[in-house]
Amino acid sequence: MPDNKEIDQLSGVETTGHEWDGLKELNNPLPRWWLWTFYITIIWGIGYTIAYPAWPMVNKATAGLLGWSSRGEVAEDIKAHEDKNQALVAELVAADMTDLAATPDLRRYAVARGASVFRAFCSQCHGSGAAGATGYPNLLDDDWLWGGSIDEIAATVRYGIRTENDDARFSEMPAFGDFLEEAEIDAVVKYVFSLSGGSIDQATLETGRQVFLDGCASCHGDSGLGDRDQGAPNLADAIWLYGNDPEAVKTTVKYSRFGVMPGWDERLSEADIRAVSAYVHSLGGGEE
Numbered sequence: 001m002p003d004n005k006e007i008d009q010l011s012g013v014e015t016t017g018h019e020w021d022g023l024k025e026l027n028n029p030l031p032r033w034w035l036w037t038f039y040i041t042i043i044w045g046i047g048y049t050i051a052y053p054a055w056p057m058v059n060k061a062t063a064g065l066l067g068w069s070s071r072g073e074v075a076e077d078i079k080a081h082e083d084k085n086q087a088l089v090a091e092l093v094a095a096d097m098t099d100l101a102a103t104p105d106l107r108r109y110a111v112a113r114g115a116s117v118f119r120a121f122c123s124q125c126h127g128s129g130a131a132g133a134t135g136y137p138n139l140l141d142d143d144w145l146w147g148g149s150i151d152e153i154a155a156t157v158r159y160g161i162r163t164e165n166d167d168a169r170f171s172e173m174p175a176f177g178d179f180l181e182e183a184e185i186d187a188v189v190k191y192v193f194s195l196s197g198g199s200i201d202q203a204t205l206e207t208g209r210q211v212f213l214d215g216c217a218s219c220h221g222d223s224g225l226g227d228r229d230q231g232a233p234n235l236a237d238a239i240w241l242y243g244n245d246p247e248a249v250k251t252t253v254k255y256s257r258f259g260v261m262p263g264w265d266e267r268l269s270e271a272d273i274r275a276v277s278a279y280v281h282s283l284g285g286g287e288e
Contacts, residue, residue: 085109089271097150100278107278114279117272121264122280130283135242135259141285143239145231148287154277160263161231168263171231176215177254184211189250192216195224196238 006015008026018025049055052064063069082089088109100107119128125136132138142148146156146169159168176185184207191208194200200208213222219232226234233241242248242257264273280286 092274093270095274097154097274097277100150110275110278111282113272114275114277114282117268117276118279121268122276125261130280135257137241138239139280139285140283141239142287143234143237144228144285144287145226145233145241147228148281148285150277150281150286153280153286154273156261157268157277157280158263158265158273161261162258163260163263165263165265169231171219172258173219173252173256175254175256180211180215180253183207185250185253188212188216189246189253192224192235192249192253193246195236 006017006024007013008015008024011026013026013028016025016027049062050064051066052068053061054064055062088106091103091106092110095103095106100110118126118130123130126132126139127136130139132140137143137145144152146152146161155167156169159165161168162170162172176188180188187204187208188211189208190198190200190204191212194205194208212220212224216224219230220226220235221232224235226232233239238244240248241259242252268276
């Protein structure tokens with residue numbers, strides 16, 4: 001076989017045979033320091049995969065000889081935090097929620113902890129700023145379907161609304177489209193809007209008022225001011241959970257609504273329930 005090796009005339013180094021636009025690659029050996037660094041990284045990588053979780057398996061990765069995991073590290077951090085605040089947690093669980101203002105340090109801790117709980121579990125529905133959305137109450141105002149005292153808020157958080165928990169508050173608005181004529185529904189919708197300042201002609205006013213008194217007043221009251229014991233909203237304050245346009249209100253009257261809030265008593269600790277209740281109560285709409 002012929003010898004195809006070529007020696008570069010300038011450097012005297014053998015070439016690899018690769019050439020680009022007249023430039024030939026020299027077959028220089030790699031520096032020793034680079035080779036040893038490369039070998040060391042290989043050895044270190046093998047050792048790492050043995051010591052730490054690394055290789056993916058069917059349903060988990062190899063655990064590693066050191067038994068380290070990021071989940072375990074987070075759990076340790078959480079435990080350290082809980083241990084540090086153990087006295088405050090115990091005090092919060094034992095405290096009279098209506099008297100938190102008398103212990104400013106405890107109240108500050110409860111509100112700060114509650115803000116974290118809210119962002120993790122409540123903001124998905126009520127929004128990061130707690131201003132709510134269509135179908136999800138605004139927690140910043142003072143319009144409360146089931147009461148805005150700190151104990152009432154805690155009961156809502158703990159048991160939910162319209163859940164299967166025996167302690168949950170429960171109510172159901174009938175679908176009036178099943179037994180009212182279309183003209184009656186239109187009239188009562190206009191009447192409801194008139195309660196918060198909307199304009200209405202006298203004939204429609206009388207018809208709508210009569211329909212309201214016959215079918216709606218038993219829950220919402222003769223003046224439409226609502227009833228918190230039943231979770232019946234105030235219809236005279238221009239605050240609308242499902243929209244403030246006539247079509248949205250007509251849909252409510254015709255087909256009813258049945259919003260459900262989950263109860264958190266099985267998913268949150270007692271301290272977290274109390275903390276998030278304190279946080280919501282502190283947002284501006286909480287009642288004494």
